[in-house]
Amino acid sequence: MAHVAEWTITEAAGRQHPVLVDRSLLGGLRVTVDRRRLDRFDQTPESDRYVTSLAGHVLTVVIPRVSNDLPTLHVDGKPVLGTETTLVAAAIDATGATVSGQDLLRHQLLQRRGSGGAWFYWVGGASILNTVLNAAGIQWGLAVGLGVTYLIDGMADYISDTVRTPIYAVIIDIAIAAGFLLIGRAARRGKLGWYAVGTFLYFLDGLLFLIAADLLGIAVHAIAIYGLISGWRAARSLKKVEAPAPALVA
Known part of the structure; x- marks a missing residue:
């Protein structure tokens, strides 16, 4: 496995969660949070999205399909700049997130x-x-x-x-x-x-x-x-x- 992208998400209490995008020897991509593999949430001609919830927030990893751009991480709809971010103690913001809590629940079910x-x-x-x-x-x-x-x-x-x-x-x-x-x-x-x-x-x-x-x-x-x-x-x-x-x- 080769790392394509990596982020570290830190909760307000100090607990850290690694988010990884890896490429296999066969060329496939795998997204994991805390070593738990995420299933693809949806797919468009431009990108694939992998979504999960963490400490009351919606995490979205966007992987471009047609360009050479690197994957991006979004927390409640806001892009993460850099490789580290800290979560504030707040519930899911359904209005600010590109994927609402209702959408995420439906996907999980x-x-x-x-x-x-x-x-x-x-x-x-x-x-x-x-x-x-x-x-x-x-x-x-x-x-x-x-x-x-x-x-x-x-x-x-x-x-x-x-x-x-x-x-x-x-x-x-x-x-x-x-x-x-x-x-x-x-x-x-x-x-x-x-x-x-x-x-x-x-x-x-x-x-x-x-x-x-x-x-x-x-x-x-x-x-x-x-x-x-x-x-x-x-x-x-x-x-x-x-x-x-x-x-x-x-």
């Missing part, structure tokens, strides 16, 4: 909603991989995948009395996994109903691992369910944030 919904993609993708491996006779799989696919394969093997998994069982497995992929797509778009249905179905699937006393499967399912619930709560909060304010009746 979107990130949490998307991260939670991404678990459905992991579940669906892992389940398809597990099905293919099982059909090939490889006794290995990812614990985040669905347990019901193993149940279907086992029942099909017993009924058909064959060594390899019957093709109809593979088709059923892939259809179920594809359903979770579609649920993930809906969840990441904020469909609370599908988010809840998918989480409940995955919880029921986890009971299969509980019955089988598969500790790894139980642990991974618990972690995934926690992420899904966190994403659903963020999606619900986002609905409230984006809801229009009620009109005042004179």
